[in-house]
Amino acid sequence: MSETQIYSLRVNGKLREVTDAWLGESLLYVLRERLGLPGSKGACEQGECGSCTVVMDGAAVCSCLVLAASAVGADITTIEGLTDGALTDVQQAFIDEGAVQCGFCTPGLIVAVHHLLDNTPKPSEMEVKEALSGNICRCTGYGRIFAAVTRVIDQRAQQ
């Protein structure tokens, strides 16, 4: 396609060059298809489901709604950038509490929960529900997800 450009994105602390990319590509597409980071998922292309949640300059955003070329200069963290390998407390709690079924919403939820707890270390039940209401899960009915978040809040409070 003719409308292409070379630009660089700062993803998970590294500057990554994007070459030969159509300018209409979303950040989600570029992460998944060009930068080898398929952990962020696409499920609605409208910012309704939260499966593609990444943190951009400190804000949790739907990467499907961000034009990749407009994210130049931003600091982007994806599910792949949360740790260097070991599971985070949130990830472990999701496994232990049965908060994962098909797992498609999971990466977006994990990013959203980390973002919530980074900014609000001791959220109330309603603050948790509101913060996660932009992440749709079709399998669990959310019960085990709430249990996982509660576990992390309790664990961190005891530390």
Add this chain to the structure above:
Amino acid sequence: MSTSVVRTRRDTLGTSALRPDGGAKVQGSFAFSSDVWADNMLWGATLRSPHPYARIISIDTSEAIKIAGVETVLTAEDVPGKLTYGLIDSDQPVFASGVVRYMGEPVAAVAADHPETCRRALAAIRVEYEVLEPHVNPEDSISGSVPPIHPNGNLLRHQRIVCGDTSVTGPVMVECEYEIGMQDQAFLGLEAALAIPDSDGGGLEMIVATQWLHEDRKQIALCLGLPEENIRLTLGGVGGAFGAREDISLQVHASLLALRTGRPIKMQYSREESFFGHVHRHPAKIWVRHHASNDGMILKIEARMVFDGGAYASTSAAVLINAVTHIQGPYRCANAIVDGFAARTNNPPCGAMRGFGVVQACFAHESQMDKLAQACGLSPVEIRLRNAMRTGDRLITGQPVESVAPVERCIRETDAIALPPQMTSSPHELSLPGGSGRTADRSHIVRGIGWGVSIKNLMYSETFDDYATARCRLDNGVVTLKFATSEVGQGFVTLAPQIARSVLGVDTVIVDPMDTTIGSAGSTSASRQTWMSGGAVDGACRLVRERLFEHVAQQHNLDPLQLEIDDTDIIDTRGTLRISVSKASAGVAFEETFEHHHRPTEDLDENGQGNCHVAFAFVAHRAVVDVDTELGLVKVVQIATAQDVGRALNPLSVLGQIEGGIAQGLGLAVMEEILMVNGIVKNPSFTDYLLPTALDAPDVVAILIEEPDPQAPLGAKGVGEPPCISVTPAIAAAIRDATGRAITRVPVRPSDICL
């Protein structure tokens, strides 16, 4: 958040073993079918009809193929094999030819270097249509008042049930017509597949998200005109299914594009395309009249059930049979006359969704039970207890319920669950109806309580032998399991190793990739995989255990029949031998394959009589709702439930199924509906098709009723469907209780409450 889960040391049956794929899924490294790719791959995309019903005058692909990056454009003329596919009747064209019968029907497909090139190519295909008046009223299919829109006619199936003495009448009669809207499965992981052609063009490999690999392979092979063995399918990671992956969606299109271009093809639907690319839950109208004695005993049921199957048959015939055979609900009834129709229309095709015909029937029979209770001056609980079915009772099909039927216990244990606290004087605004809209006024909020109880058949019916195959290999103390069972999120990959650990006393169990190199496992649907594939894994492990015992017995000069597994050891029940399984199996390997078949079933005769189902599960739900009576908004506060699970092989997984199913049933009760106007779908997006969010989730208090079923290989019943069935009528009943409104359709709309 009220149900706790206990863990024990070894992940055997009955423990809440954790998902083996959990680590990959929380890190984003689990490969869903949309995450796979291949070198030199192209993207595939589908052109779909914008009209519900139209003649195709011409298709001109010449401009599309000229676009740089476009490799091929295919239409109906390019299908080398069978021109149609379908699960029960092969009546759906691979590509429309001459006529389109629903909005979204595939007309052409392209392969190109980039999704955006595909989009432009689709836009450049010129299709000239002669738009026809769509046939959208199922009643016209029944009466025959419109010409057939398909060579197979407009009536997909009619089934009558005549049971007992149909002249019986009762002193109490209640009747009503109920309506159920079209629900979407709305799994999150969109349809996706990667098709990789063989270098000689004689076959292909496909990585695909599906519920049934072998059925897909059969249909793909027929359409390609190739032998089945030339098509090799591997399960890609599946992002939920709920029935929507039972039919063919993009499998044949991706295969055709791959064989034509000789290059790997990736196809992946958008959310909008997904709404058009898979079948939905049937919208239905159900008229029911109950006759009862003055003390509330059901004497006769009359019903007329009309299911809109949409343009193609899919599984409509089987959905209809589930509906008509479940209209009595989990209650005794000696006399019935029921007519059920599945009609073809120019609406989107409908087929499998969690609950499969029983959801619709249940909304009708449970609404009727409340009417009956009112007419007889009984409580909703009392009317249900008086009529509750027991093991040995006969269905209106004449079939005896041989399954354990703890209906009464489900109701009583649900009833014993504490009600939620009353709303405080200053409740959190997000907990009110309307939630973050912050529209609710405390003074207009009324609380209501409602009930729903259901019966659901397990496995396939009407003579279908949906067997499952599994292989077990024990090699140096390590078990490797192989099966083609689709893991769609339900947790069979957790359960299968639990079975192997229990049967064989091992700890390390490897699950091989699911693919078509082993026999069929049947579909991940009908709440059947724990029973069927679980039975197959159990059977294969038991055969291996026999071989192991023979081996140990020979070495120690014992009778193998006196050996058994104790934790991770083999012990001699009549002597002192105790040897660990890992030691006993050192240096040897045993491999066995087992097919599990359920007992045979029968077809229904012309009067709807016959033992057509395999087994049944039961559940009770009680809903508590807050309703803003002025704005017609509903907040579901609590769902209490007691579910007949047979035996909880993994309580954490069971709880996940219960909570997840309840959320989907809540969606059908108050939120989720595909809206259609004259065949045009108005809301194919997550902006307009509303799904329950974290703020909509009620507190769920769940009790697992464990009465192991002797017919089930592991004592366990399927648990996937029951949670989403009677929760919908329970919520509707609670809204009735709060508002006094009739509420005869779901989803309940604000206008049903306050206008």
